[in-house]
Amino acid sequence: MAAAQLTATSVSSRGLPTFEGLRPSAIKIAAFAPLKQGLSQRCFRPLVVKAATVVAPKYTTITPLADRVLIKIKEAEEKTSGGILLPSTALSKPQYGEVVAVGEGRTIGKSKIEIGVKTGSQVVYSKYAGTELEFNGSNHLLMKEDDIVGILETDDIKELKPMNERVLIKVAEAEQTTAGGLLLTEASKEKPSVGSVIAVGPGPLDEEGNRKPLSVSPGNTVMYSKYAGNEFKGKDGSDYIVLRSSDVMAVLSS
Template sequence: MASIRFGASSATLSSFEGLRPSEIRVASLSPSSVGLAKRSFRGLAVRAATVVAPKYTSVKPLGDRVLVKIKAVEEKTVGGILLPSTAQTKPQGGEVVAVGEGRTVGKNKIEVGIQAGAQVVYSKYAGTEIEFNGTNHLLLKEDDIVGILETDEIKDLKPLNDRVLIKVAQAEEKTAGGLLLTEATKEKPSIGTVVAVGPGPLDEEGSRKPLSVTPGNTVLYSKYAGNDFKGSDGTEYITLRASDVMAVLS
């Protein structure tokens, strides 16, 4: 719920018990500020996360949902340069804090296949962000988790469900005619080598359906699908659903 304030007056919508309303503050309006040249937006502030009141000491996810403590945003580059807030990359990983009891598929009860303490990578725009115990968390479905990180290297990611981890092929340095391409004119490749695959999606009876691609396959995938990652050595990777893999090349 939101609280919208104009100057000294305010209008507050009712909120659920234990959740503090987010606030949107707008600069005070006056007759002299109507013109575009004099309009000011310095008072604009938006708070996205839902804040859980301190009196609540735990959050228990329901069904196949997972509570993840979000990894802190990098404030500096590898070389130590301080990044402005506009240049800081939104994290896509964190630590699992709690999991739900699972869900029922057909006649089978399927437990969440992730345990508390696991380091995971999730889809960029998934879940609901909440501020709990002074720390940002994400409450999302198990299917929104791309995989489990067993080391600090993205190449060691263990994909979940129908996800596939692909090492992206390097962009062509030259055209077919031999012309050298600049960084701005290099086309982003949509070809890569499969590094790892998940166990497959669940069918109507709760059984896993193996994926049609295997590690080592060179594949063509949808250009705008998935989530991009970069390894410590600069190698580019992408994780996507198996349905976004369009062909196997040989």
């Protein structure tokens, strides 16, 4: 993390000085104390300005180790599907990217386990996964393979191919009325934690490096933990969620 230190004399009453080459969104104030009346400027705590992690230009390649994967982040959408320009505050953090480099894999027991994605694959990853860095003028994430939830070669989330023990679920629609027939407002509709399984991953690895099949299958109606997984909106307008099989609590049947 690049860092620069300023003394009290470099801070004006109109705000912080600008720094050429640093984006405003990348600057974080680690420590700042306003100068109180009657105190000497020597008592002013140092101001530390930190910029986003940047790989120095002299390094031309990044080689992930073990089960790490380097992903180039897909830029956030600046317009809605209807062409409406979005303000910067409304831009959602992207969870999609392209794999640009992979590690050599890892060893479990006596088995050598290769990375389950290849260079060029389009993937979806956990929202807060990995270490973000700027490389070759683009934003990248360096993360563990386990933080990748699935491979998505199209722009429709229902065609996601889940990784490992991940499960793709189409969320059931919230009830429109109460048991007594009263119409519910949007604010009062309870978020459902029931849905239909669309696709499942190949399963987790055991201590010998073999895949263990999941206990749920496509077509199952399941109940899952309420605050688990990563949520997505499908092109069909439906809600989808990708979560670990351990967050599936029960299979439901009528």
